[in-house]
Amino acid sequence: MLAFAGVFLLVACNGERAVSTTDALNDISDEAWSEFASKRIFFGHQSVGHNMMAGVEAVLAERSGWDLNIVESHDPEVFGGPVFAHSAVGMNTQPLTKIHEFAEFMDGGIGGVADIAFLKLCYVDTDADTDVDALFGEYASSVAKLQETYPETRFVHLTMPLTTVQTGPRATLKKLLGRPATGLRENLRREQYNQMIRQAYGDEGLVFDIAGIESDAGDGAGRTFEYEGENVPALNEAYTTDGGHLNAAGQALVGQKLLRFLVDVSTRDQESDGSEGTSGG
Secondary structure, three states: OOOOOOEEEEEOOOOOEEEEEEOOOOOOOHHHHHHHHOOEEEEEEOHHHHHHHHHHHHHHHOOOOOOOOEEEOOOHHHHHOOEEEEEEOOEOOEHHHHHHHHHHHHHHHHOOOOOEEEEOOOHHHOOOOOOHHHHHHHHHHHHHHHHHHOOOOEEOEEOOOOOOOOOOHHHHHHHHOOOOOOOHHHHHHHHHHHHHHHHHHHHHOOEEOHHHHHOEOOOOOEOEEEEOOEEEEOOOHHHOOOOOOOOHHHHHHHHHHHHHHHHHHHHHHHHHHOOOOOOOO
16 A cells, blocks of 8 residues: 555556655645535546546545545535535547536536636647647637636646557667657647646646656656657656556545645635635635
């Protein structure tokens, strides 16, 4: 079992020491946690989102006294009280279906009731040929309309997860043949999309940068590869067993970072409106 108090070390499949990190939740007060736990939250996602929520539940299992009502549902009725609801949205490889169904869920009774809502696209929603400008445009337009329609709901934003990049003899051979290693061009497109997310919403403190967390090399730098003169971030091999989905260590890291982000957003909401202990919904 992972220890979340203090520092834990991860070991990559190749036996090398990988990322170490401190628990991002240690300095959260009971009052701040209570404020967060009183919120109504909705998270739309697919499989990596399930990895993230598994990480949230694993982190909470290590902490006594931190209750959180986690429900897998997009039924508006579950928002009658404090809840962290999450649900699959759309279809993998078809990101527009995710954007549109997330909006449908908001229009179906969640918007204006949820205090915080967010959508995560997946690494499979882009490939080397994706028009990321058009994809971001569709996302930004949809969320802007939702925020205008439901000003009571705070919409936060997630970067797109990454994959590992192929290494070893096959990658070397591809380089000799003038071909990119598997994952390079795809991660470049994801990073281009993610930069648009960061630039559009980062100054507001509303971006949960899962890609930045996934590429963490544990030394203040990211796990990156050079391609066409650019540094392309990649998923750290220590966080995955299949090159894309998160293993237990990756789930735990992203889970605690997500909780910290949401607590900070919730606390800021409380300070900005002068309320105490309200759900805001």
